Amino acid sequence: KNEVEQSPQNLTAQEGEFITINCSYSVGISALHWLQQHPGGGIVSLFMLSSGKKKHGRLIATINIQEKHSSLHITASHPRDSAVYICAAGPHSGGGADGLTFGKGTHLIIQP
Amino acid sequence: GAGVSQSPSNKVTEKGKDVELRCDPISGHTALYWYRQSLGQGLEFLIYFQGNSAPDKSGLPSDRFSAERTGGSVSTLTIQRTQQEDSAVYLCASSLAPRFRVNQPQHFGDGTRLSIL
Numbered sequence: 083k084n085e086v087e088q089s090p091q092n093l094t095a096q097e098g099e100f101i102t103i104n105c106s107y108s109v110g111i112s113a114l115h116w117l118q119q120h121p122g123g124g125i126v127s128l129f130m131l132s133s134g135k136k137k138h139g140r141l142i143a144t145i146n147i148q149e150k151h152s153s154l155h156i157t158a159s160h161p162r163d164s165a166v167y168i169c170a171a172g173p174h175s176g177g178g179a180d181g182l183t184f185g186k187g188t189h190l191i192i193q194p
Numbered sequence: 195g196a197g198v199s200q201s202p203s204n205k206v207t208e209k210g211k212d213v214e215l216r217c218d219p220i221s222g223h224t225a226l227y228w229y230r231q232s233l234g235q236g237l238e239f240l241i242y243f244q245g246n247s248a249p250d251k252s253g254l255p256s257d258r259f260s261a262e263r264t265g266g267s268v269s270t271l272t273i274q275r276t277q278q279e280d281s282a283v284y285l286c287a288s289s290l291a292p293r294f295r296v297n298q299p300q301h302f303g304d305g306t307r308l309s310i311l
Contacts, residue, residue, distance in 0.1 A: 117302075124304050127299040170237070184229075184236040184238070184239075
């Protein structure tokens with residue numbers, strides 16, 4: 083069974099700060115997803131990556147397959163970045179489901 | 195274009211009643227997933243449909259839960275004899291690919307918030 087751990091669980095920062103959210107998983111996977119859940123509940127897929135690094139605007143996601151670790155970075159953070167950020171891993175080799183195993187999320191608040 | 199549509203957006207029902215939740219995936223998406231997010235908990239995989247293949251039901255928490263996908267499009271998640279612990283947000287997602295690919299993310303609906311009294 084794949085275990086996905088995120089840290090920190092809660093993060094409050096000032097506008098403009100550089101934000102890092104970490105995700106670790108326990109078994110080999112095909113892809114690692116970063117999702118953003120808005121205060122209203124809607125979920126948006128930010129990144130899906132299986133190696134290296136991806137960048138979209140002020141968001142950067144990295145993954146280290148050997149260490150089973152991924153990070154999501156936000157540069158020049160803004161109050162509108164306030165949301166829950168969820169890491170999801172899968173599918174993993176030998177796993178039966180094509181669904182994802184999710185972390186519990188990181189609740190990010192950016193204060194003006 | 196239209197995204198994943200779920201209905202109802204909110205459902206309140208009494209313990210013991212049956213409920214049906216609907217998901218209308220993005221047109222052309224062959225893969226459809228149901229997830230559950232309980233209060234204070236992370237997302238939990240429930241079931242996966244891929245085309246006309248038998249669904250992967252390995253995430254369903256009990257035999258009170260079932261789902262079907264008619265015509266490879268709309269899906270219905272049914273919970274029989276609801277219990278209070280079934281209260282959660284039920285999310286549906288769809289994707290183009292039958293298996294995860296780097297450039298084929300899942301697209302999520304807004305969810306159905308289910309409250310069991």
